[in-house]
Amino acid sequence: xxxxxxxxxxxxxxxxxxxxxxxxxxxxxxxxxxxxxxxxxxxxxxxxxxxxxxxxxxxxxxxxxxxxxxxxxxxxxxxxxxxxxxxxxxxxxxxxxxxxxxxxxxxxxxxxxxxxxxxxxxxxxxxxxxxxxxxxxxxxxxxxxxxxxxxxxxxxxxxxxxxxxxxxxxxxxxxxxxxxxxxxxxxxxxxxxxxxx
Numbered sequence: 001x002x003x004x005x006x007x008x009x010x011x012x013x014x015x016x017x018x019x020x021x022x023x024x025x026x027x028x029x030x031x032x033x034x035x036x037x038x039x040x041x042x043x044x045x046x047x048x049x050x051x052x053x054x055x056x057x058x059x060x061x062x063x064x065x066x067x068x069x070x071x072x073x074x075x076x077x078x079x080x081x082x083x084x085x086x087x088x089x090x091x092x093x094x095x096x097x098x099x100x101x102x103x104x105x106x107x108x109x110x111x112x113x114x115x116x117x118x119x120x121x122x123x124x125x126x127x128x129x130x131x132x133x134x135x136x137x138x139x140x141x142x143x144x145x146x147x148x149x150x151x152x153x154x155x156x157x158x159x160x161x162x163x164x165x166x167x168x169x170x171x172x173x174x175x176x177x178x179x180x181x182x183x184x185x186x187x188x189x190x191x192x193x194x195x196x197x
Contacts, residue, residue: 017160018190023142023153028112028195034096034103035113035145038085044120079173087177088116088184095188099196108145115141115148116183123172124162134162134175138183157183 028034045053054073061069085105092103092114103114117139124134138160142153162179 017157017186018140019156021154021156023151025142025153025155025191025195027152028142028191031110031112032101033107033110034101035107035110036085036089036092036103036105037113037115037143037148038080038105039115039117040080041117043118046122050121075173079176083173083177084180088180091181091184092188093184095185095192096196099192101191101196110145112152113143113145113148114187115143117141121176124175134172134179136160136162136176136179136183140187157186160186 040050043050048056054076057076058069058073061072063069089104096103118136119139120135120137122132122135124132137158138156140155140157141151144150144152160179160183162175162177162182
């Protein structure tokens with residue numbers, strides 16, 4: 001009986017994180033191949049627009065060490081393709097593949113794609129004596145692969161935390177990467193339980 005309640009509690013935790021705002025996710029039933037798309041347009045970072053945040057941090061780093069801010073701003077964007085998106089994809093597929101489903105940006109000949117739109121990023125910090133987790137808010141859309149502007153389902157996930165289990169997450173990218181890992185994991189479990197039973 002205790003095991004049943006623990007499983008119920010664990011599932012409730014995940015289902016609360018993924019909220020279906022509109023549409024019917026059951027349209028994915030029977031699909032074995034899904035595309036993956038990503039969008040960061042209009043994303044807020046803390047209390048700033050992304051443009052304001054990049055300008056502010058680039059200036060601060062360049063003031064401390066010339067050129068370091070420019071390097072930082074390039075990494076801020078490149079981390080998406082080299083760290084965040086692959087981590088999200090890996091964890092999402094870990095759970096989908098148990099049901100014979102694969103999701104990838106490389107899959108183009110599929111009926112549906114999952115579009116992950118990041119609307120908010122809190123980079124967090126870790127300065128040895130004090131720390132704050134990173135977190136992201138996302139909107140997740142099921143769209144027609146051939147016509148991505150046709151949104152069939154909208155879901156949201158908020159305050160997805162990102163931090164190292166060991167507490168050694170001094171790198172901003174490392175903290176944010178873990179938030180995308182948790183996003184992929186929770187979405188994978190949600191779809192596994194609700195769609196690909």
